[in-house]
Amino acid sequence: MAFDLPETTYAVLGLLDKRPASGYDLAAFADRSLGYFWPISRTLVYRELARLESLGWVGSEPVPQDRLPDKRVWSTTEDGRGALASWLAQPAVAGGADRNGFLVKFFFGARMSQEAMRTLLDDYRESLEATRADLAALIEHLARIPDARMGRLSARHGLLTAEARLGWIDEVTAELAAPSHPRTSDTDPDGAFAADRHAVSVRTRQRFGHR
Amino acid sequence: MAFDLPETTYAVLGLLDKRPASGYDLAAFADRSLGYFWPISRTLVYRELARLESLGWVGSEPVPQDRLPDKRVWSTTEDGRGALASWLAQPAVAGGADRNGFLVKFFFGARMSQEAMRTLLDDYRESLEATRADLAALIEHLARIPDARMGRLSARHGLLTAEARLGWIDEVTAELAAPSHPRTSDTDPDGAFAADRHAVSVRTRQRFGHR
DNA sequence: AAGCCCATGTAATGAGTTACATGATTCG
DNA sequence: CGAATCATGTAACTCATTACATGGGCTT
CATH class of the missing domain: 1.10.10.10 (Winged helix-like DNA-binding domain superfamily/Winged helix DNA-binding domain)
Known part of the structure; x- marks a missing residue:
């Protein structure tokens, strides 16, 4: 097959x-x-x-x-x-790549103006809220259809994800509003998101390892 | 540009x-x-x-x-x-597509055996727990580097997402263990995840609408 | 001796997006 | 009278993955 x-x-x-x-x-x-x-x-x-x-x-x-x-x-x-049926019996492919168009910009936020950062976060919040509203309505609708269980649960997966991310936005907004350090110098060559070599477990081996 | x-x-x-x-x-x-x-x-x-x-x-x-x-x-x-700098000043592209290789199978779960469903969920939980562990370690590491703020926050976005999804797995496991209806008949043609036409707001218009 | 780490690429393939093309009907 | 809905496709493009190629040094 x-x-x-x-x-x-x-x-x-x-x-x-x-x-x-x-x-x-x-x-x-x-x-x-x-x-x-x-x-x-x-x-x-x-x-x-x-x-x-x-x-x-x-x-x-x-x-x-x-x-x-x-x-x-x-x-x-x-x-x-x-x-x-055969496909469903097979295990799912790992990952499938969560590409997040917002995060790829946010990650480089140290180079952005405060205003641009606020816009970025606002846009993200807006799109998450729209998703949340859509999915909440969908779930309510599907709750009345007995056989729509998997659909309802899939939608709930999206809802919980959106809510968690909205919570994250609140956290981030708070932290960026009250900077602990006077200013982020953007000259530190190690000011970066990355673990030490030893701190990395599965991911790196999966991606860089030969199979 | x-x-x-x-x-x-x-x-x-x-x-x-x-x-x-x-x-x-x-x-x-x-x-x-x-x-x-x-x-x-x-x-x-x-x-x-x-x-x-x-x-x-x-x-x-x-x-x-x-x-x-x-x-x-x-x-x-x-x-x-x-x-x-110009790119960062530009708004982020909407969405960017959250493709989830697990959900695309789960969605059709009504056709799966209980055992296959359990395996599917177990695999997903395992991969989420690995991600959570990786990111938790990363965040702890980055908390000690003052200029790694954006990296740390990006990682936290992933951590919160993973945790929300692990919570979802618990919910789903509980619901699937105790079936409210005797058995999901998989012949109902409307047993499906989808809103009524009128219940759909932004998404459909965005995707199907002309621009 | 096997296999991993460093290091740089080429080639082939294909999945997915976007633009284009056409046309009747219905709604505001 | 313009826009949206229903309906089916073709063509061009390109991002991304996978396989392949090469090779010295280090570790188990």
Whole structure:
């Protein structure tokens, strides 16, 4: 079996397994669910559907519509459901890279003006609050649907993450408002985020080690 | 000014601005710092260095070594520091996609066996605990270095995130151990994570809306 | 003797984003 | 009458990963 397909392929397969849908429909649905932790762009959906079809894991039938454009409705095949089950039985890939566009700037904050730093934090807070509100509404909605358990719990994962980060913003705001040292000199060559060599455990070995 | 360069380019520039380093050295350093929220593979570092050099933002000088291979030590130029400052003054790109390789499987958990689900959760807990331990050690270390403030706070962002997620695992474990409904039937076509159309606010509009 | 650390790269591959193209219908 | 929704794609691009290549020195 081919397990070396991207996660996204299986994600599309899994969504179709929940309920048959057109490409457009699936993309919209993904955006309101999986998209919070695994974004799938609309165009990518069409490519994945083509791939899944060539694998024989999904099939489609045309559905004519009156006032709306005709569409193709996709659903999983027996093989597709088997492939999904195999994938689910396999352990998850480690990490998957938490890229955080905010932190990559914040990290270099010593070089920023106070005003720029405040804007950066404000923007981050705003986006986290929007996520929190979205997810809170979603969770409340899903609590009324008995079979939406996994979805509700996934959303809660996002909610708790957002709340923890909002708490972090409060901490940071407080600390940056009351500087313990007169001013951060930005000439110290060791003023950096990094452990001593010996203090590093798993990560470095994973990434730099040969396999 | 060219702001349409990838974040990674600026990340490498920023790291070199903290302290000059060889490519190899920078990659190792990145792995112990930025890598927690913005992974940069070793080979990519060399490519970014080449790009930065062609932009005139960094320069290098050869450093011969006795027992070790000779190396090139890179540092930022005046132009490079200017470009970094401009980038930092610019607002951060929204989101940056939190891809979570665990959640993308968990989301389809209704199709999994109880045992597979337990393994999945155990693996996730293990990796979160490793991250937590790493970051806790890092933070303690950095607390002793006065100028490592931003690094320490960035690490704390990761620590709080990991802790929130560990808490989530406890919640989930408890809920899945005591099923409120006799069994999740996996035939309900609407058993899904998704809000009603009207319940969706910012996200959908951002993603599906024209700009 | 095996394997890791330092050190620098090239080549191939592919996943994912963005721009572009088209067109009917419906809502404010 | 402009904008949004539904609907399906193609084309170009590029970031990022993985595999490959090389080689001396040090440790177990």
